[in-house]
Amino acid sequence: MQAEPLIEASGLAVGYGGEAAISGVSFALRPGETMALLGPNGGGKTTLLRALLGELSPLAGTLRVGARCASVPQTERSQLDYPVSALDVAAMGALSRLPWWRRPGRRDREIAADSLRQVGLDGLADETFGKLSGGQRQRVLIARSLVQDARILLLDEPFSGLDRPSSERLEALVGSLAAEGRGVMVATHDLEQAQRWDSVLCLNRDQIAVGPPQRALDVDVLEATYGGAIVELPGSGRRAVLPPHHHHHPH
Amino acid sequence: MLETFQLPFVQRGLIEILILSVPAGLLGTWIVMRGLAFFSHAVGTAAFPGLVLADGLGFAAPLGAFAAALVFAVGVSVLRGRRSGQDTAVALVLAGCLAAGVILASDVFGSGSNIETLLFGSLLLVDGGDIGLAAAAAVATLVASALLGRHWLRAGFDPGLAGPARPDPRVLDAVLIGLVALATVAALTVVGALLVTALFLVPAVTARLLTSRLRSWQLLSVGLVALEGVVGLWLSVETDAPPGATIACVAGAGFIVVAAGQAVGRLPRLAVLATALGALALLGVGCAATGGNDGGRLDVVATTTQIGDFAREVGGSAIEVDQILQPNTDPHDYEPRPSDVSGAAGASLVFASGDNLDSWVGQVVSDSGSDAEVVDLGAIVPERLPGESTGAEASRFDPHWWHDPRNAEAAVKKIESALAVADPAHKALFERNAGAYLGKLRALDAGIAKCVHSVPPKQRKLVTDHDAFGYFANRYGIEIVGAVIPSQTTQAQASAKDLSELAETIEREHVTAIFPESSLSPKVAEAIASQTGASADHTLYGDSLGPQGSDGATYLSMEEANANAMVRGFTDGQRGCRPSP
Numbered sequence: 001m002q003a004e005p006l007i008e009a010s011g012l013a014v015g016y017g018g019e020a021a022i023s024g025v026s027f028a029l030r031p032g033e034t035m036a037l038l039g040p041n042g043g044g045k046t047t048l049l050r051a052l053l054g055e056l057s058p059l060a061g062t063l064r065v066g067a068r069c070a071s072v073p074q075t076e077r078s079q080l081d082y083p084v085s086a087l088d089v090a091a092m093g094a095l096s097r098l099p100w101w102r103r104p105g106r107r108d109r110e111i112a113a114d115s116l117r118q119v120g121l122d123g124l125a126d127e128t129f130g131k132l133s134g135g136q137r138q139r140v141l142i143a144r145s146l147v148q149d150a151r152i153l154l155l156d157e158p159f160s161g162l163d164r165p166s167s168e169r170l171e172a173l174v175g176s177l178a179a180e181g182r183g184v185m186v187a188t189h190d191l192e193q194a195q196r197w198d199s200v201l202c203l204n205r206d207q208i209a210v211g212p213p214q215r216a217l218d219v220d221v222l223e224a225t226y227g228g229a230i231v232e233l234p235g236s237g238r239r240a241v242l243p244p245h246h247h248h249h250p251h
Numbered sequence: 252m253l254e255t256f257q258l259p260f261v262q263r264g265l266i267e268i269l270i271l272s273v274p275a276g277l278l279g280t281w282i283v284m285r286g287l288a289f290f291s292h293a294v295g296t297a298a299f300p301g302l303v304l305a306d307g308l309g310f311a312a313p314l315g316a317f318a319a320a321l322v323f324a325v326g327v328s329v330l331r332g333r334r335s336g337q338d339t340a341v342a343l344v345l346a347g348c349l350a351a352g353v354i355l356a357s358d359v360f361g362s363g364s365n366i367e368t369l370l371f372g373s374l375l376l377v378d379g380g381d382i383g384l385a386a387a388a389a390v391a392t393l394v395a396s397a398l399l400g401r402h403w404l405r406a407g408f409d410p411g412l413a414g415p416a417r418p419d420p421r422v423l424d425a426v427l428i429g430l431v432a433l434a435t436v437a438a439l440t441v442v443g444a445l446l447v448t449a450l451f452l453v454p455a456v457t458a459r460l461l462t463s464r465l466r467s468w469q470l471l472s473v474g475l476v477a478l479e480g481v482v483g484l485w486l487s488v489e490t491d492a493p494p495g496a497t498i499a500c501v502a503g504a505g506f507i508v509v510a511a512g513q514a515v516g517r518l519p520r521l522a523v524l525a526t527a528l529g530a531l532a533l534l535g536v537g538c539a540a541t542g543g544n545d546g547g548r549l550d551v552v553a554t555t556t557q558i559g560d561f562a563r564e565v566g567g568s569a570i571e572v573d574q575i576l577q578p579n580t581d582p583h584d585y586e587p588r589p590s591d592v593s594g595a596a597g598a599s600l601v602f603a604s605g606d607n608l609d610s611w612v613g614q615v616v617s618d619s620g621s622d623a624e625v626v627d628l629g630a631i632v633p634e635r636l637p638g639e640s641t642g643a644e645a646s647r648f649d650p651h652w653w654h655d656p657r658n659a660e661a662a663v664k665k666i667e668s669a670l671a672v673a674d675p676a677h678k679a680l681f682e683r684n685a686g687a688y689l690g691k692l693r694a695l696d697a698g699i700a701k702c703v704h705s706v707p708p709k710q711r712k713l714v715t716d717h718d719a720f721g722y723f724a725n726r727y728g729i730e731i732v733g734a735v736i737p738s739q740t741t742q743a744q745a746s747a748k749d750l751s752e753l754a755e756t757i758e759r760e761h762v763t764a765i766f767p768e769s770s771l772s773p774k775v776a777e778a779i780a781s782q783t784g785a786s787a788d789h790t791l792y793g794d795s796l797g798p799q800g801s802d803g804a805t806y807l808s809m810e811e812a813n814a815n816a817m818v819r820g821f822t823d824g825q826r827g828c829r830p831s832p
Binding site: 073079082083084085088089092095100101103104128 | 284397398401402404405407408409418459462463464465468
């Protein structure tokens with residue numbers, strides 16, 4: 001008997017101005033499950049994440065999100081110059097739990113400090129957010145989602161720009177958070193890493209495939225997902241996706 | 252330096268700017284953080300046509316400004332796509348607002364509004380309503396910051412964090428812009444529409460260089476607005492510059508000092524701050540060299556150049572004359588400056604010309620906190636001609652009474668008696684001086700009459716810039732045929748129809764000369780002259796004496812010069828009242 005899914009989507013279509021950007025999306029994310037969200041730029045990854053966060057309403061199909069969702073976005077340049085410490089950012093998570101007129105109290109600051117400890121940043125709580133490294137910033141944002149008390153974590157390309165040790169530390173953290181019963185969805189371009197998550201969801205305006213990576217990922221699926229921008233690595237038989245050079249959010 | 256702050260109008264400005272420092276400093280940080288700097292600058296400028304409209308149509312200025320700012324804010328919010336193109340939309344609307352305001356102010360409402368004051372502010376116009384508005388903006392900003400500050404911070408950091416139940420980012424932005432509009436309107440009188448940004452943004456940006464935490468940033472911003480505002484106000488009084496401009500300069504200097512201080516070696520922040528404050532203080536002290544005292548002489552204010560001349564003739568070395576209008580300035584469109592008010596502060600007597608020519612003098616005296624007696628000389632002169640019944644400067648009598656020397660005699664006698672009452676110790680001196688001067692006035696009158704009457708009456712046809720010479724013409728038998736500006740005030744405008752009628756009259760009446768006035772632009776007079784074949788070579792002194800060294804530097808030489816110019820014009824240069832130069 002499996003646990004009740006945290007997210008259940010069935011025949012979901014979402015878009016902007018009444019026009020569907022993605023359609024036919026059906027999947028379930030269960031507690032403890034890590035899911036890679038694969039797809040080309042403009043394929044609808046961000047659209048799906050925004051639907052899960054409640055920013056966009058379904059145009060068709062059903063979407064049930066059964067727990068609090070927290071997003072871990074990519075760091076934007078404007079944030080590097082923001083007058084906030086790591087602890088300030090983590091404490092912002094409390095705002096999603098409180099009514100809008102309530103200001104976070106001392107207890108919420110303690111929770112934020114605990115969360116920073118949990119992601120291994122206890123020594124950097126008072127450092128300015130923009131002064132942290134890319135991996136440290138990702139972990140601050142994850143700490144913030146812990147303060148939000150979210151059971152669903154949505155990570156938008158958290159590994160891009162990270163060096164190998166940072167990347168491995170982040171991956172281990174994601175694994176341990178999932179082990180505590182959270183559902184984690186990671187939008188990524190890293191096909192090799194995606195093979196290590198519990199499941200993958202391939203999206204290119206339509207849902208191409210969903211399931212455990214060993215079963216779901218084959219050459220046909222990847223070709224449909226990435227539109228042929230895929231190469232076979234000589235000798236090894238491993239598949240690789242040509243990395244896109246620019247990242248555009250569909251708007 | 253500190254006496255400046257004892258003047259009532261400076262104190263009002265001071266209170267205004269100190270209250271404004273709260274909303275300006277706080278909103279400045281939010282504006283910078285939310286990336287709305289250009290937008291909020293535009294909100295201030297957008298208020299400008301609203302101000303002009305309110306002024307022209309006669310409803311409350313803050314209402315017009317606030318409405319215009321809100322219409323602009325809503326308009327741009329609707330226009331902008333959430334990311335790109337916003338700046339372009341703002342810039343377009345901004346340019347449109349500025350242009351509309353200037354056109355409305357100069358063409359539609361004519362003299363009703365002074366563009367410089369609306370754009371750069373005026374300390375003299377701050378009143379209780381402005382202070383109340385500033386207090387309201389301060390309270391609203393404090394309440395909103397307490398309730399919404401963390402949401403503004405969060406939304407600026409990461410809009411995606413908001414769940415569906417959180418305040419909508421658009422609502423947050425709208426509240427912020429609404430507050431900016433309110434605080435902008437409260438600040439308009441003192442800093443003007445164009446430089447509101449200096450009060451809101453520059454201190455916030457400067458403070459940002461010194462701290463990387465929100466709370467200290469906000470405290471420092473509020474403190475900087477207060478400091479730079481006070482220094483700027485003081486500087487504006489001392490230099491007679493509009494307060495908006497001086498505050499902007501001080502704020503800009505503060506930013507440069509801090510930025511340069513940081514670029515030159517990574518000094519500790521406190522040291523940089525101390526340097527900046529020190530530099531601002533030095534800037535203040537350095538300009539503090541103000542005029543000394545007058546050695547116990549009676550302080551007298553004269554509004555116009557001719558009255559200043561009378562007062563100096565009668566008072567001699569016993570009085571100190573503070574003359575508000577300088578040579579060749581036009582009294583009709585004069586706006587008093589802070590130094591006029593500080594000059595009036597120590598005065599015992601104020602001599603005014605009256606008849607709505609210098610009606611601003613009452614405001615100057617009350618703003619100075621002085622209890623000086625205002626002597627209206629126009630009210631006691633014997634020869635009176637009717638004034639205009641309509642227009643901006645309608646008055647019962649034509650205000651240019653001094654062009655009849657008999658009126659000048661009466662004015663001089665009145666000045667003598669007023670001085671004798673104020674300073675009885677010098678009564679004999681005043682009597683002696685006045686007696687000698689009255690003799691010269693009578694000789695002047697007789698001399699002009701003799702010279703003008705040497706011209707056949709039908710040649711004495713006068714066309715001038717505006718109707719300033721009614722008394723002169725009346726006294727010496729000159730016929731006034733027309734004026735380029737057909738009004739006793741220079742504030743009226745001549746229409747194309749008026750001008751073509753004037754040209755016809757000039758040709759029909761065989762007028763040989765048109766006389767431009769020294770304090771007005773000669774362009775229109777010259778254009779009509781060249782169209783009709785009349786000359787425009789002889790300039791008259793209408794509303795003002797000429798500068799030192801000119802032939803119109805004193806009342807006596809001015810009237811003589813006018814008579815000479817007219818006679819030369821009437822006789823095609825054949826004859827004059829003086830030997831030709």
